[in-house]
Amino acid sequence: MVYDELSQLSADLDHAQQQKESLEFTLLESEEKVQDLEKQIKQSAYINSQRSEITVDLPKDEETVRDLIKVAGDSKGPSPEECLNLLAKVYPKRLVVLPSAVESAREVSSFAQNRRLLDMLNRLVTEYLPAYLKGGDTDARATFTNNEFSARESDTVANNKQYLGYRKFDVDGREVEMLKHLKVGVADDPKSTIRVHFEIDQASERVLIGHCGKHLPLPGR
Numbered sequence: 310m311v312y313d314e315l316s317q318l319s320a321d322l323d324h325a326q327q328q329k330e331s332l333e334f335t336l337l338e339s340e341e342k343v344q345d346l347e348k349q350i351k352q353s354a355y356i357n358s359q360r361s362e363i364t365v366d367l368p369k370d371e372e373t374v375r376d377l378i379k380v381a382g383d384s385k386g387p388s389p390e391e392c393l394n395l396l397a398k399v400y401p402k403r404l405v406v407l408p409s410a411v412e413s414a415r416e417v418s419s420f421a422q423n424r425r426l427l428d429m430l431n432r433l434v435t436e437y438l439p440a441y442l443k444g445g446d447t448d449a450r451a452t453f454t455n456n457e458f459s460a461r462e463s464d465t466v467a468n469n470k471q472y473l474g475y476r477k478f479d480v481d482g483r484e485v486e487m488l489k490h491l492k493v494g495v496a497d498d499p500k501s502t503i504r505v506h507f508e509i510d511q512a513s514e515r516v517l518i519g520h521c522g523k524h525l526p527l528p529g530r
Contacts, residue, residue, distance in 0.1 A: 396427075506518070
């Protein structure tokens, strides 16, 4: 009888040992899962911290989607006027295209570097604008090269009332001076040269484009 009791105790001990090992293994698995979850949480937090605070206004209506597909499928790219209209539809909360800009764009329909213009305008709205609102032009100008962007006009223009007037545009009844401009080309050829004059409206946090066409008049030209 004593032998039977010892055998039972030995069996119980073995069973208890197996349960202990099983629990230890389960605990180890749980600890590994906790560590994996902690890593995922840290990674998600880092990714979220790197995202821009300003979100992109995605196109929602069918007309805009059709326009985007048309641009993607056109080997020539959109005309300057189409570039303005398309971006105004895609980013209605961040871009205002004035009638003067559309009118000037129509006059340079022969401009050949359409896709480059579209890219620069897109960067203006999606990169320059948020950078400007956050840190001013000093930070924002890094969006473009020196050949693509000028923050102001020459003193010859800025100090000349007549030529400065060409760079003032009506925005809801108020006159806005737009010396900042994007630029492509230097020749007086509308096929290869274009200027986009704009200003940032701090109140509405939008880009205002007043001109997208030929080089505006300069003294002696």
